[in-house]
Amino acid sequence: MFLIIILVLTSLTFAVRTAAGENTWRQPPEIELNDRPTESPTGLAPDDTILFTANQEWLSRIYLLGPEGNVYTHYEYEFYRFVDFEIVDGEVYVAEAFAPRAYKVDLATGDLEVFIDDWSLYYFYDIAFDGEYFYVDEWDLNRYDIEGDKDGTAAFDEFVAGSAWDGRYLWTMDDSGHAKCWDISGWPTLTEIVENTFPPPSPQCRGFWFDGEYFWTAESIDGALGYIYRFDHRGRVIAQWLAPAFSGWGAAAILHDTFVCGDANGDEIINILDITFLIDYLYMGGPPPDPLTAVDVNSDGTVNILDITCLIAYLYDGGPEPNCPQD
Numbered sequence: 409m410f411l412i413i414i415l416v417l418t419s420l421t422f423a424v425r426t427a428a429g430e431n432t433w434r435q436p437p438e439i440e441l442n443d444r445p446t447e448s449p450t451g452l453a454p455d456d457t458i459l460f461t462a463n464q465e466w467l468s469r470i471y472l473l474g475p476e477g478n479v480y481t482h483y484e485y486e487f488y489r490f491v492d493f494e495i496v497d498g499e500v501y502v503a504e505a506f507a508p509r510a511y512k513v514d515l516a517t518g519d520l521e522v523f524i525d526d527w528s529l530y531y532f533y534d535i536a537f538d539g540e541y542f543y544v545d546e547w548d549l550n551r552y553d554i555e556g557d558k559d560g561t562a563a564f565d566e567f568v569a570g571s572a573w574d575g576r577y578l579w580t581m582d583d584s585g586h587a588k589c590w591d592i593s594g595w596p597t598l599t600e601i602v603e604n605t606f607p608p609p610s611p612q613c614r615g616f617w618f619d620g621e622y623f624w625t626a627e628s629i630d631g632a633l634g635y636i637y638r639f640d641h642r643g644r645v646i647a648q649w650l651a652p653a654f655s656g657w658g659a660a661a662i663l664h665d666t667f668v669c670g671d672a673n674g675d676e677i678i679n680i681l682d683i684t685f686l687i688d689y690l691y692m693g694g695p696p697p698d699p700l701t702a703v704d705v706n707s708d709g710t711v712n713i714l715d716i717t718c719l720i721a722y723l724y725d726g727g728p729e730p731n732c733p734q735d
């Protein structure tokens with residue numbers, strides 16, 4: 409009898425230790441530039457930022473990653489469980505699975521602002537935006553306006569772990585390895601376009617987001633690092649990044665558009681306004697051109713008066729075309 413009690417106590421201690429061990433975060437791996445398991449070029453620019461959510465126990469994290477998957481920073485939230493992303497006009501929104509809420513995230517500080525707060529429901533696992541409304545599932549599909557006010561519910565008997573809008577259709581990621589396509593133009597009637605269904609890069613994919621050209625998702629694997637994937641409408645991987653933490657969910661990216669070399673004020677044409685914008689920036693404390701590379705028109709790695717003279721020569725003296733550094 410005594411021996412049995414000892415055995416039970418020993419196995420209990422072991423069980424508690426194992427459970428405690430699972431509470432600790434795995435250290436993000438050191439990722440060297442150009443030393444990553446990417447199968448194809450990422451197609452991202454140096455100033456693009458990848459967003460990633462990961463969850464463990466009662467902690468949630470939002471990661472900001474560079475275009476090579478290197479960790480810039482992360483924010484940690486106790487008693488939150490962030491899942492799917494949406495980005496509207498450069499503002500980042502994230503859905504919350506512990507509560508029927510969606511938040512606007514300040515990426516500079518990690519601060520949260522409650523945006524949707526719908527306690528008629530229990531949880532959210534996804535969020536998408538069609539240009540006018542946000543869509544969030546909780547078995548049925550709920551939609552909200554840009555102020556976060558509810559605008560109806562559509563019957564929708566699906567378990568959705570991520571959703572995205574590709575400019576034409578609503579796409580959902582379910583938990584059994586299917587990306588599904590829905591015509592929502594007859595709202596609140598949803599019509600599945602069955603022939604558009606495709607398998608995502610892995611059956612463990614959760615979040616869903618569309619960058620204007622490709623989809624994004626993240627793998628959710630307990631106790632092991634998954635990948636962040638960028639992929640096309642058939643599930644073919646365009647690029648992948650090893651996740652910095654496990655139990656990932658959402659993935660999205662702040663992508664910067666390509667620029668016109670010499671276009672200092674960002675209106676996509678080159679004229680005298682760009683010269684005055686650049687003079688204003690260099691000598692009058694004006695705002696910087698975005699990106700700065702767009703005004704290094706002599707491609708020498710710095711932005712100074714020589715770039716102004718080059719622009720003047722090009723516009724008024726038959727000088728050579730602006731030539732900015734290539735990524």
Ligand SMILES: [Ca+2]
Nearest residue numbers: 493535571616
């Ligand atoms: Ca989404």
Ligand SMILES: [Ca+2]
Nearest residue numbers: 671673675677
């Ligand atoms: Ca311009």
Ligand SMILES: [Ca+2]
Nearest residue numbers: 704706708710
């Ligand atoms: Ca220069």
